[in-house]
Amino acid sequence: MPPLSAIQGPSVKDWVSAETITAAKLEQDPRALRNAVDDLRSYLADNEANFSDSSAPNDAANGFTWHDSSGNTLEFRRSSAWEQVLTKGTAGTFLMTAGGGAGTVKLGGTINVDLVLSLDTTTIPANTLAADGDFLRQVIFHTDIQVARFRWGAVPTLLITHYNNATSVDALMKSFVVRTSSGNQKWVSFLRYSRDDIANTSLVGSGISSEDDAAQLKIGVSNINGGSMVSFN
Amino acid sequence: MPALSAISSPTVRDWTDETVTAAKLEADPSALKTAIDDLRSYLADNEKNFSATAAPTDTTNGFLWHDSSGNTLEFRRSAAWETVATEKTAKDIAFIAGSGTGTIKLGGTLASATGAGFVYTTQVQRAGATGALIAATIPASTLSATGHGLRFVSWGTKTGASSAATLQVWWGSTAVSSHGLSAASTDWRIEGEFFYTGAAAQDLCTFEVLNRDDTGLTNLCNATTATVDTTAAAVVLKIEVSSVGLLDSIQNEVAYVEWING
Numbered sequence: 001m002p003p004l005s006a007i008q009g010p011s012v013k014d015w016v017s018a019e020t021i022t023a024a025k026l027e028q029d030p031r032a033l034r035n036a037v038d039d040l041r042s043y044l045a046d047n048e049a050n051f052s053d054s055s056a057p058n059d060a061a062n063g064f065t066w067h068d069s070s071g072n073t074l075e076f077r078r079s080s081a082w083e084q085v086l087t088k089g090t091a092g093t094f095l096m097t098a099g100g101g102a103g104t105v106k107l108g109g110t111i112n113v114d115l116v117l118s119l120d121t122t123t124i125p126a127n128t129l130a131a132d133g134d135f136l137r138q139v140i141f142h143t144d145i146q147v148a149r150f151r152w153g154a155v156p157t158l159l160i161t162h163y164n165n166a167t168s169v170d171a172l173m174k175s176f177v178v179r180t181s182s183g184n185q186k187w188v189s190f191l192r193y194s195r196d197d198i199a200n201t202s203l204v205g206s207g208i209s210s211e212d213d214a215a216q217l218k219i220g221v222s223n224i225n226g227g228s229m230v231s232f233n
Numbered sequence: 234m235p236a237l238s239a240i241s242s243p244t245v246r247d248w249t250d251e252t253v254t255a256a257k258l259e260a261d262p263s264a265l266k267t268a269i270d271d272l273r274s275y276l277a278d279n280e281k282n283f284s285a286t287a288a289p290t291d292t293t294n295g296f297l298w299h300d301s302s303g304n305t306l307e308f309r310r311s312a313a314w315e316t317v318a319t320e321k322t323a324k325d326i327a328f329i330a331g332s333g334t335g336t337i338k339l340g341g342t343l344a345s346a347t348g349a350g351f352v353y354t355t356q357v358q359r360a361g362a363t364g365a366l367i368a369a370t371i372p373a374s375t376l377s378a379t380g381h382g383l384r385f386v387s388w389g390t391k392t393g394a395s396s397a398a399t400l401q402v403w404w405g406s407t408a409v410s411s412h413g414l415s416a417a418s419t420d421w422r423i424e425g426e427f428f429y430t431g432a433a434a435q436d437l438c439t440f441e442v443l444n445r446d447d448t449g450l451t452n453l454c455n456a457t458t459a460t461v462d463t464t465a466a467a468v469v470l471k472i473e474v475s476s477v478g479l480l481d482s483i484q485n486e487v488a489y490v491e492w493i494n495g
Contacts, residue, residue: 003395007273008257009266009269009270009271009273010266011264012259013262014254014259014264015255015258015259017255019255020254022257022334026258029262030261030262030265033262033269034265035263036269037265037269038388039272040269040272040276042262045376048296061283061284062284063283063284063285063297063298063299063301063306064400065306065476075305076299076319077299078299078304078306078319078321078322079304079321083319083320083383084320085306085317085318085320085323085489086317086318086319086323094319094320094323095341095344095384096320096324096341097320097321097323097324098324098325098343098344098372098375098378098380098492099324099374099375099376099378099492100374100375100378100464101371101372101373101374101377102346102372102373102374103344103345103346103371103372103375103492104341104343104344104345104346104348105250105324105339105341105342105343105344105349105492105494106341106342106344106348107341108341108342112487119483126399132352133342133350133352133354133356135352135489143426151403157449161462176386178354178390178487178489179354180354180355180487186487187488188388188422188486188487190421190422190442192442199445199447200444200445200446201444201445202418202444202445203442203443203444203445203446204388204421204422204442204444205418205420205444206388206389206422206486206487207461230356233341233342233489
């Protein structure tokens with residue numbers, strides 16, 4: 001593809017009166033015009049092709065966008081470099097600059113907010129924990145209960161029971177599950193009560209689990225009467 | 234620039250048995266030349282407007298424009314230009330929170346320039362000896378403006394019940410917090426947040442949760458300040474065992490660091 005700036009305006013002949021017509025003269029202008037049209041067609045066709053291609057367009061001016069068909073991302077040309085555009089399907093792999101440094105940030109966010117009483121389990125779609133270090137965070141708040149049980153797994157397994165004392169009235173519970181390798185996770189769960197004066201020994205607990213992260217899983221808690229939020233990072 | 238729809242297909246002559254004149258000969262090439270020049274003009278203007286300090290004059294919903302003055306990608310929607318989030322600009326974009334007028338700024342798990350995350354899942358053990366459990370090197374200028382912050386979480390276990398122990402949070406060359414573990418405790422979790430408040434100044438708070446807390450510990454939570462220059466060089470954020478009984482051990486199971494875009 002010639003860059004647009006290399007496509008010249010074609011010159012056409014100015015005929016004069018009584019000039020002898022020859023085949024070469026008659027062919028000259030249509031040929032020049034055809035070449036210019038072909039160059040433009042080539043430019044436009046290549047432009048269209050490079051909109052989605054495994055390699056970047058040759059004609060890369062700032063402001064161009066390009067669908068990288070190998071990485072399946074939308075790229076934007078800025079400051080003479082290709083940078084990924086945040087799109088609905090690609091946000092999970094998007095690296096954002098952290099402050100003014102060389103570090104980056106991986107985006108996360110809320111999966112579910114639930115205010116159902118008593119039993120609260122959030123379904124986690126298969127392959128949500130797709131890479132080592134991916135983790136889920138569950139925040140629970142509740143009142144006036146005796147125990148709170150953290151559960152995780154395809155058939156949610158009871159991992160820890162946080163016991164309360166009778167006089168505690170409010171509680172905040174946080175639970176985390178992080179993928180350590182394919183099919184393996186570490187977890188932690190802790191509870192903060194409004195008061196703790198009976199020597200509880202289950203305020204925080206941690207461990208490992210081996211759930212198949214390629215399958216649908218569930219994270220949840222039983223015996224709550226407040227609400228929950230589950231987020232992914 | 235003519236609008237693309239205004240560039241007509243050029244008319245060309247069907248020659249018959251007729252007298253050739255200069256005007257007739259010139260008509261077709263001239264029409265073709267006009268069409269080509271219109272196309273070149275359209276494309277050149279299109280390319281120019283792809284990256285320009287001013288918005289394109291031909292603005293239809295769905296157009297993209299590189300605002301070369303702000304160096305952002307703009308998207309035409311609802312007859313207005315809106316900034317598109319790209320790798321280097323996403324942190325500066327205010328996203329709408331719900332349906333209100335409030336906005337949110339993106340943050341998330343911290344990673345290196347190549348995307349290696351600051352998430353640690355390999356167990357680190359200190360058996361009867363002090364030393365670091367986790368040391369995360371935070372790149373220079375990660376905290377470079379007021380509101381930038383870091384959040385870290387670390388959890389693990391304590392084996393053995395011979396003695397109480399102490400975990401410290403180090404920020405640069407200073408131990409900014411110390412949190413005790415009673416001798417009988419078996420599980421612990423530490424969480425903290427650091428916020429840039431000015432050049433070489435941070436507000437921070439760290440707290441711990443133990444599986445049991447029945448020895449009257451008074452250092453479960455610590456709110457303080459630090460004076461580390463976060464812009465000149467990388468800063469190490471460290472969780473360290475500063476005291477542990479010879480017969481006991483402390484393990485870190487998981488830790489991670491998040492960047493807060495305040």
